[in-house]
Amino acid sequence: MSVKEITVYNNLTRSKDKFNTLEKxxxxFYSCGPTTYDLLHVGNARALVVGDLIFRILKASGYEVNFVRNFTDVDDKIIERANEQGVDPLVLSQKYIDECLLDMASLNLLPATHTPKVSETMDEIIDMIKTLEDKGFAYVVDGEVFYHVPLFKDYGKLSLKKIEDLQFGKRVEVDSRKKNPCDFVLWKPAKEGEPSWDSPWGAGRPGWHIECSAMAKTFLGDEIDLHHGGIDLMFPHHENEIAQSEAANGCTFSDHWCHNEFLNFGSEKMSKSLGNVITIRSFVETYSGEILRHILSSAHYRSKMDWTESVIDRAIGEIERLHVFYKELMEMPRSERESQKDFDQVASSRSKIEAEISNDFNVPGATSELFSLIRYFNREFISSCKEGISEKLASDIISLLKFYSSATGLLYQNYEQVLRHINRARKALCESSETLTDGEVEQLIKDRKEARASKDWAKSDQIRDKLNEAGIVVKDNPDGTYSWHYK
Ligand SMILES: [Zn+2]
Structure with missing residues (x-):
């Protein structure tokens, strides 16, 4: 089958490379997933959304994608939290896996092909550690298995760090049992009250890095095309994954490495209402999942992004423009109206959007191209006095919108619901507004309509002022109906 050519910024080469895959x-594709011991923070959502954008764009470009995103359900932080709460660590982590799946759905993430958990991949993890031990890359001290870093000649090839430059032991005391300060844990013996699994080295549990190497091998094979994670994972996590996988499998681990930048907090003093919204769940409940996804897709994944009110405000405006356009297109009467210029504009927008997403997954670039089409459409069709749009032209635009939607997950078929969420978000952001319930607003608008019908202008103006104070704008439509939104 034919696939579109894509270029990807590869951190292994520090250059934008043509994306060649092992199999045409x-x-x-492997992306490092979350450790589940609490609700996820909005900062964690960036890696999730970026992983999903890459997955969607590859699919929309014609690739068959085997996508693995793991859950770390065995970890020090999980055990610590479970002990504090007096619950079983695996029960606690499963609870937060379920919560995370809800968050992922509200962020419009497609399900990955495989979502393995550490607790269910234990045999494969133990097998890989055994292979590393057999090949001489791992050694055992008191039931603890370490990876001996100096034996892996390519160590540092991703992070460009050299073993001799790594300043271990300056601030953190080095475990004296290690042959080299850079050596890291593959398997640790179980302590009292910790979950443990039987292994050739006694009961214990794996170190963090080995799980991704073992899961990638289990579901994707020895060599993979693309590995993604947050930039904070590049060292030591991804460097250690490479060391483990390449030593155990005897071949390159991943041909391309992508890392998303951070979401920066604290660059601006946030209003109290927004400053407190720090989990994905609380943001989604107060604003909406569409808004959080849009915010996180509004900067290129390799750019740092500030979490500010203006970023949120801009995202709300953009989502509204996208969905008002979609609504107007769907609801516009069909007529004979079309021209070659219109078809050329749609075709040109489509090729520009395809070019942007193929260029290192440039989603903001694609969205900006779509806005050019929206401006053209508004000028030629909405602001003009002529009626309607031809069926053929409308269906060409709808097909482009569906492509954009599948590649970015930023346009939703249920535009009415999204526009309602936008209204709610504006209300939440509008701190100074007097709060009125939707029912009260509807009643006031009805009263105003009646006042106008009976030519009671004083009452009509009074109600308009009251709505205005609450930050509500009422629009009277030519057909006698009305709509309202928050300023
Ligand atoms: Zn990982």
């Missing part, structure tokens, strides 16, 4: 038309 197929992609083996």
């Amino acid at each position: 038309g197929k992609v083996k």
